Amino acid sequence: MAKLNSILDNDFYKFTMQFAVSKMFPRAQARYQFINRGQHQFPEGFDHRLRTAIHELAKLKLTKAEKEFLRIRCPYMDPTYLDFLAGYRYDPDEVQVEQSGGELSVSIEGYWYRTILWEVPIMSLICELFYESSEQPRISNDAVREVAKEKMAKYDRLDITVADFGTRRRHSYEVHDQVIRTLKHQPSKTFIGTSNVHFAMKYETTPIGTHAHEWFMFHAAKYGYKMANLLGLEHWSDVYRGDLGIALSDTYTTEVFFKQFDKKLSKLFDGVRHDSGDPVTFAAMTIAHYQQQGIDPLSKTIVFSDSLHYDKVENIVHFCKGKIGYSFGIGTDFTNDVGLPRMNIVLKMVEAKPEDGEWTDVIKLSDERGKHTGNPSEIAIAKQILKIED
Template identity: 70%
Template sequence: MINSILDNDFYKFTMQHAVIKLFPKARAKYRFINRGEHMFPPGFASALQEAIAELAKLQLTNREKDFFATTCPYIDPTYFDFLQGYRYDPTEVRIEQNGGELHIAIEGYWYRTILWEVPIMSLICELYYELTSQVRQGDDEVAEKARQKIMRYKQLGITIAEFGTRRRHSYTAHRLVVQALQAAGEGTFIGTSNVHMAMLNQTKPIGTHAHEWFMFHAAKYGFKMANLLGLEHWSDVYRGDLGIALSDTYTTDVFFTQFDKKLTKLFDGVRHDSGDPLEFADKAIAHYQQNGIDPRSKTIIFSDGLDVEKVTRIAEYCRGRIGISFGIGTNFTNDVGLPPMNIVIKMVEAYPEEAHWTPVIKLSDKPGKHTGDENMIALAKQILEIP
């Protein structure tokens, strides 16, 4: 199911590198959220625990280390030495099953636990389909679907990255999809969020940071400083590389008030991950224009639940107004003739150095995607003056 420590999203490694440099004593807690209310079969927790125990055997090989270091020269060499010595510790993960309900909690130093989210979600999906005896379409059909999609994207004259590790049907389906995209998508397919798949297909790992980066900053510095200091610290580590800023941890409107002129000029663009994409495009364009910047010199990465129809609508709306690119996840890696799972694992508490356990939250542009402690959500809305 997972046979490489690099079978994970790139932004987990880039954040881990930054956490080691800036917050090595911070601790974190994560929790599994079953948005789709899937019912898990008897014995699922035991099977998942066994699969997680197997992850402890993974280690970075010399070949993987050479690929990663050569591809990402902006990451310190010391980090790759650290990663070669890193081992997953299954004692950081607690799993319980009550009937069809699954409960997962992760706790430990943030620099260690940050790598758990993506592989655990991948394992949950693959085991769920296997243990519920759901059979996907054949290899040829899965690959052909991906090929047809990338050909349609090629006709739009846009660039596409694959972002589907977390909710993929299986490792095999994921590999088939990336191979098909790479083979048919020259000039359109620009890479994958999965570092292992990038190495296998000699393409580029794509990503920057995730919501948890800003959620931790809110716990340490407060909601009003979370976006600004999160991006300042990111630029301190990467010095202009990895320059796409995630915009919706505390709503887009709040983000743009904290995305000051320095950061607006420094970062290459922004990522859209919730809410209406066309409204977001208008807000981003207006923000750049207000700061005397040609929006066409910047890029929006759209990554929220995309399919061919949605991408087409966004591309036609934005063409000639601002740079655009797209990160497509589940519609690539779990379009196999079965209903995809709707699950997430989110940071729920953070323990900054010399502080205490603090609930962390996310206020996306889609209210149904708010996550975290209800009292803290109410407090954040009050502080940030969100209706």
């Protein structure tokens, strides 16, 4: 049965955000909700299997070797945080799992600094348990490695850098392990690391990540939509002092983001991450923004991470080459290409409660028009405040 064997089997940006949250917002609370975008139907008893797997997570703890890995590879995380993480344990009471017919409900509530680690492990468990329950045979491990090798051979020819971002919707731990092992042993320098901290340690590569949409969503709940991007980035730079300098741009649309991404922040951050909307349009906007700020776009990097596959990457490279730096975070196309339909699920923050504040709906306004997520009335308010038209 699916289970996790390491507390570091999670995306790096969950730990980097946890560190920042514990320093800046230790009394903030959060609620998360599972969203079944693919309308997958879960078999009878799936909720029991998932609950059992979630309770197993409570047994995980940071080992001395894992703590030493973080100390060496992440010097911007101070010793007090590493000591905290060594004492951290998942609390299954923070998670509620229910099932009605084929519909699955998962909700999380608690202090933000604690609940922030749940999203990625629960999503990966849902995926693995779903495939186990369906009993549909996947391709062999040899075939998994061959597929990964063939993909990297094509990416090698593009002369780019690629990282694995595939933990959340992977087919299984075993498939993920086979993929990372294959990428690590490629003779090229194309593969530069993984968002999964456990595999970064296991295969002696770089853990990659900065922050996610929830960082800015919380800032909107605390400070308002007009200040969310600006204060989110200011607070990030206050914590990391120039490290982890790729800014996520599309929480409230990239157009709004660039209005607040002033010359100071544009110079301070190493680049931006693209996660929704047309990537070429985004690249053109980013290049124009840096030029308007008097900054050479070639001194900056765009990290592309939205549903990437080879043809999409090739198109991006052809546009960006010689204009701006670029790198790629590839997720499901690496870790769930096993001959079965891929799952389309997310687990998002839906409400936040700042210290001395009230529970507030949080939303995301995607660059893909009409695909905003969250409470419709709150979306309408945010669009009006930010003057966004679909």
